[in-house]
Amino acid sequence: MAVKVPILKQGKVLIASIQEDLSDSDILDLQHRILEDVIRCRAEAVIIDVSAIGILDSFGTKTLSEIAYSVRLRGAKLVIVGIQPDVALSMVLLGLTLPDIPTALDLDRGLALINGG
Amino acid sequence: MSELISSSIAEGSGNLDLEKIFRWFDLTEEDRACTVELGELTDDVGEHIIEAFYAHLLNDETAARHFRDDAHIAQVKRGQMRYFRELVSADLNDAYVADRRRIGSIHERTGVTPTLYIGSYAYYLNRLAHVVLERMDEDPHKAFHLVMSLFKIAHFDMSLALETYVDAREEAIQARERELSELPTPVLQLRPGLLLIPVVGTLDSHRARALTVQLLEGIQEHRASAVVLDITGVAAVDSAVANHLIQTMAAARLMGALSVLTGLSAEVAQSLVKVGVTGEALNTAGDLQRGIEMAEQLLKD
Amino acid sequence: MQHPPDVLVQAIRYDTDVISARQLGRKRAEELGFSRPDQALVATAISELARNIVVYADQGEIELATIHQPDRVGIKITAKDRGPGIADLESALADGFSTGNSLGLGLPGTRRIVDEFDITSSPGLGVIVTVVKWSRR
Numbered sequence: 370m371a372v373k374v375p376i377l378k379q380g381k382v383l384i385a386s387i388q389e390d391l392s393d394s395d396i397l398d399l400q401h402r403i404l405e406d407v408i409r410c411r412a413e414a415v416i417i418d419v420s421a422i423g424i425l426d427s428f429g430t431k432t433l434s435e436i437a438y439s440v441r442l443r444g445a446k447l448v449i450v451g452i453q454p455d456v457a458l459s460m461v462l463l464g465l466t467l468p469d470i471p472t473a474l475d476l477d478r479g480l481a482l483i484n485g486g
Numbered sequence: 487m488s489e490l491i492s493s494s495i496a497e498g499s500g501n502l503d504l505e506k507i508f509r510w511f512d513l514t515e516e517d518r519a520c521t522v523e524l525g526e527l528t529d530d531v532g533e534h535i536i537e538a539f540y541a542h543l544l545n546d547e548t549a550a551r552h553f554r555d556d557a558h559i560a561q562v563k564r565g566q567m568r569y570f571r572e573l574v575s576a577d578l579n580d581a582y583v584a585d586r587r588r589i590g591s592i593h594e595r596t597g598v599t600p601t602l603y604i605g606s607y608a609y610y611l612n613r614l615a616h617v618v619l620e621r622m623d624e625d626p627h628k629a630f631h632l633v634m635s636l637f638k639i640a641h642f643d644m645s646l647a648l649e650t651y652v653d654a655r656e657e658a659i660q661a662r663e664r665e666l667s668e669l670p671t672p673v674l675q676l677r678p679g680l681l682l683i684p685v686v687g688t689l690d691s692h693r694a695r696a697l698t699v700q701l702l703e704g705i706q707e708h709r710a711s712a713v714v715l716d717i718t719g720v721a722a723v724d725s726a727v728a729n730h731l732i733q734t735m736a737a738a739r740l741m742g743a744l745s746v747l748t749g750l751s752a753e754v755a756q757s758l759v760k761v762g763v764t765g766e767a768l769n770t771a772g773d774l775q776r777g778i779e780m781a782e783q784l785l786k787d
Numbered sequence: 788m789q790h791p792p793d794v795l796v797q798a799i800r801y802d803t804d805v806i807s808a809r810q811l812g813r814k815r816a817e818e819l820g821f822s823r824p825d826q827a828l829v830a831t832a833i834s835e836l837a838r839n840i841v842v843y844a845d846q847g848e849i850e851l852a853t854i855h856q857p858d859r860v861g862i863k864i865t866a867k868d869r870g871p872g873i874a875d876l877e878s879a880l881a882d883g884f885s886t887g888n889s890l891g892l893g894l895p896g897t898r899r900i901v902d903e904f905d906i907t908s909s910p911g912l913g914v915i916v917t918v919v920k921w922s923r924r
């Protein structure tokens with residue numbers, strides 16, 4: 370299966386850039402790969418860039434939070450960047466607010482957030 | 487009971503239940519027949535009163551301001567004469583009602599206050615009573631009845647005019663609210679990264695949604711990391727509005743921007759608590775100045 | 788069965804069908820002049836309803852119909868399946884109720900983001916969810 374989400378390594382930071390709308394199995398696949406890579410690379414932080422995603426529904430959001438929690442259990446940080454205005458609105462209306470997961474406007478800001486604190 | 491009257495009048499002159507209203511004013515067929523008795527005296531009495539009435543009006547500075555010039559006064563006097571003939575003819579039909587309401591709305595528009603209106607009507611009736619009693623002194627009993635009947639009709643008149651006042655005011659208020667609610671909310675950049683959104687007016691769900699979208703797009707456009715939402719100018723914050731505000735801030739956070747809410751009154755703070763918000767989940771500041779300081783502080787951390 | 792041109796149907800069986808259905812919905816919403824946020828809401832509603840079909844009913848379909856009215860235009864989304872149905876509708880519509888170990892926000896969340904929401908189900912005969920999203924002109 371072609372990899373839909375490339376995971377780049379930049380120092381101790383992993384950057385997963387989602388390129389297109391993902392199916393549920395794509396998201397589960399991503400979850401799996403991120404956790405593997407965090408361990409393999411001894412990553413200290415993960416950034417998931419969702420700016421190309423047109424919708425984040427309950428399943429997608431739930432899986433993102435699960436990824437964040439497992440990454441955290443590994444002692445690393447996770448930041449979600451690039452949630453678009455219309456996506457943010459529909460998430461909130463659905464009842465999905467990702468309360469304890471750090472977010473940032475875009476990749477640059479996400480990197481700044483990780484390096485800053 | 488007065489509610490019955492006003493609601494039936496408010497329906498508009500077209501479908502007024504006149505009979506019901508006449509009963510309320512104790513305005514009987516007899517009354518309506520009675521005033522006609524003034525007969526040929528009508529024009530004479532009318533002229534007399536109108537002269538006295540306008541002398542009185544023009545004597546008062548406030549009242550006099552409503553008349554542009556002599557031509558205007560002459561025109562209004564002619565109208566007044568017609569008005570008087572109609573009053574006496576007691577032909578109180580829908581057209582009569584519509585006409586009285588039209589006059590009421592002209593008064594409202596031109597700023598004739600209820601005090602000015604009722605005060606001058608009282609003077610007018612007073613003079614009228616005197617003149618009628620004088621002219622019909624051969625039959626004081628009949629004159630008295632006639633005056634009483636005219637009084638009833640006059641009060642009916644006044645009620646129509648005042649209902650029109652209230653309706654017009656109500657409409658003006660609604661129009662202003664509509665205007666406010668259609669006003670787009672400005673998204674101001676205080677300095678790079680910091681936005682200020684002064685929310686003004688009524689926040690119905692349609693407008694709240696528009697506000698959220700504007701804010702979120704503003705965050706993206708300005709690459710903002712903090713937002714100050716000032717709700718000092720929000721008319722009423724019930725739990726629905728509170729919910730909208732919270733959703734807006736939650737959505738901003740998803741985009742990586744933190745928000746500070748300012749301008750909360752004690753009541754607003756309470757409705758926020760009611761929808762389950764605690765201070766720690768929400769950055770709030772008493773006034774705008776402190777809100778901006780707070781946002782800048784949060785940006786530094 | 789012949790559908791009028793204003794009606795689009797997407798069979799739902801695999802999770803890729805969920806993507807197709809929501810893309811179809813977004814495209815239709817865009818064609819009809821829905822705002823960007825409303826397009827996202829239409830796509831999100833479809834996504835939730837279609838996923839429920841895949842997860843709980845194995846297969847079904849999503850039908851999209853356009854409603855034209857003088858002052859507004861709407862998209863009617865009908866999600867149908869012949870799966871096991873929902874025994875307790877009231878619970879299924881409450882935030883946080885899930886038999887699938889999920890967030891339980893799909894149905895109640897969808898209800899919040901659309902303008903009209905209707906669900907019928909008889910145990911053993913499947914579920915029909917009909918929602919409408921309007922766009923003001």
Ligand SMILES: Nc1ncnc2c1ncn2[C@@H]1O[C@H](COP(=O)(O)OP(=O)(O)OP(=O)(O)O)[C@@H](O)[C@H]1O
Binds near residue numbers: 871889890
């Ligand atoms: N098409 C369906 N057929 C049978 N049962 C359903 C169907 N759709 C929903 N349900 C039932 O209703 C419950 C609530 O559905 P809902 O979509 O709200 O939450 P969920 O699917 O469990 O979680 P989420 O959608 O947040 O991932 C489900 O757990 C399931 O028991």
Ligand SMILES: [Mg+2]
Binds near residue numbers: 838
């Ligand atoms: Mg679901």
